[in-house]
Amino acid sequence: MPFPARIDVHQHLVPPVWAKTLAALGLDSGGWPIPHWSPESAVAMMDQQQIATGVLSVTAPGVHLGDEAQARDLARAVDEYGAEVVKDTPGRFGHFASIPLPDVDAAAAEAVHALDHLHADGVVLMSNSRGRYLGDPDFEPLWAELDRRSANVFLHPAQPPMDLLPGTPAPLADYVFDTTRSALDLVLKGVMHRYPNVRVILSHGGGFLPYAAYRFAGLTSTAVDRERSAEDILRDLKRFYFDTALTASPSALPALLAFAEPGHVLYGSDWPFAPHEAGSYYNHFLETYPHFAAGQAEAVNRNNAELLFPRLAR
Template identity: 80%
Template sequence: MSFPARIDVHQHIVPPVWAQALESRGLDSGGWAIPAWSAADAITMMDEQGIATGILSVTAPGVRLDNDAAGARALARAVNEYGAEMVRDHPDRIGSFASVPLPDVDGALEETAYALDTLGADGVVLMSNAQGRYLGDPDFEPLWAELDRREAIVFIHPAQPPMALLPGTPAPLADYIFDTTRTALDMVLGGVMSRYPKVKVILSHGGGFLPYAAYRFSGLTSTVVDTDRKAEDILRDLKRFYFDTALSASPSALPSLLAFAEPGHVLYGSDWPFAPQNAGSYYNHFLETYPDFTPGQAEAINHAGAEALFPRLAR
């Protein structure tokens, strides 16, 4: 392990039971193939990419694969126990975000309690939409209230939006950044980020295009959509988000992201193995050669921001 000993908040796990569940239904991740995964391969990749610890999560489509709510509860439990086993085997190298079976709110509450209290998960992963319902949905209020009560960390990963794919274009290429932005705006306009100030929310892939469009959202909301709301209040809630750099540490994205995000709110992400290692190297190069970091900014992205969120990983 060589400098910078990153903490990777956007790294994936592929539990066999989950891969088999997708295969049996003819599903994938928004037109993206499900790759092979093993803890040994993950640690090899991390050693080669300067990553000290990867916090693992199941990617889209999550654990609610059809209309079988009971099956989704069982799948969530199975993948979370598998992830916890990986953490027990490699406590310094692997962390875990637990999956929950939204839009089944009761099931999500039950699994949140089990994952955080019994399995010791580092947080919870939510898909950007649950069967087409976005995370500001009023029916999801009990889950947000419980996550806030626990001061939990929530990692939001995009899912395929409820619309057809562009021909020949898998959802991770374009639709995922759209869906991340859409659910984040839904949460802010629905009041989730203002009502629940103790929950910490990480948005994937640099927050989609939220940093770039934040002032569009705040200005048009306050002057056209809802004139009773102030632009600065919208911006305050948008700035509560954390952002990872997965597939987003580029010469065009980093200036906007760093100009918008609060200090310590930009965290390293790789998206491995759904983004192969050569893709990680491509974006790492931009991160490592970025010329305009202020003092301490690179260290905050690589590890210090995540250490503040996950004290057990602090060195």
């Protein structure tokens, strides 16, 4: 095995109750079909891709589908299902809990329940919650609750509040854009500065944030908010963690590694929404990348995640 067994922080589960609810409402994931999933198929994939543990999350559109009472019930059902999967397969799975934003009171209550009682490894937030971005001032009580618990937050992209590019499902293009948009919103609204104990993991290498970070910093400090220096903006942008799902490529990986703070790049697969063949395609680039510093490949594949999820350390 060329690398230590990986910890995959971007792996999805498809709880039956969630899949049935989406089907009943005629929904999918931004024009992307909902695939079949089972713990057994996940373990089989992980064994083939040298993944020891997958930290599972529900993908877009999340659990708030328009009705607040339904969202609360669906979040609880999904989180209890994920907790059972973790309990039934020790060591192979972790779990990010789903919470029903934009209902902020219910979201905070579900986060507390999931973290304190279901022992979730963190929470997953969609990049926007029914068109509202995560720096929304109404969401402050949730961030305060997560900060008190030094929570891991996995930020997964969702379809932005605009029409799809004709013939193009959201995961192909819009998800990259919305991840970037959401991360910048968190920095410009001061969330990353006010809540230093929260660890936010951005999907897919942070969209194009590493590539454009100095653009964001320079323009903000000179044309948008002169009270904040470029260094202030960069400091908050560099607080993010990043996963490699669909991003470990010859063009994206150098930018990601050049921008991210040491220890802030984590392995991700995006399975099963990204098929097995996609995992192999990006793993090849990761495994043959010629410019890793000593120990950096092992850190990306496993060691950095062990620091965020101590219970997964072997």
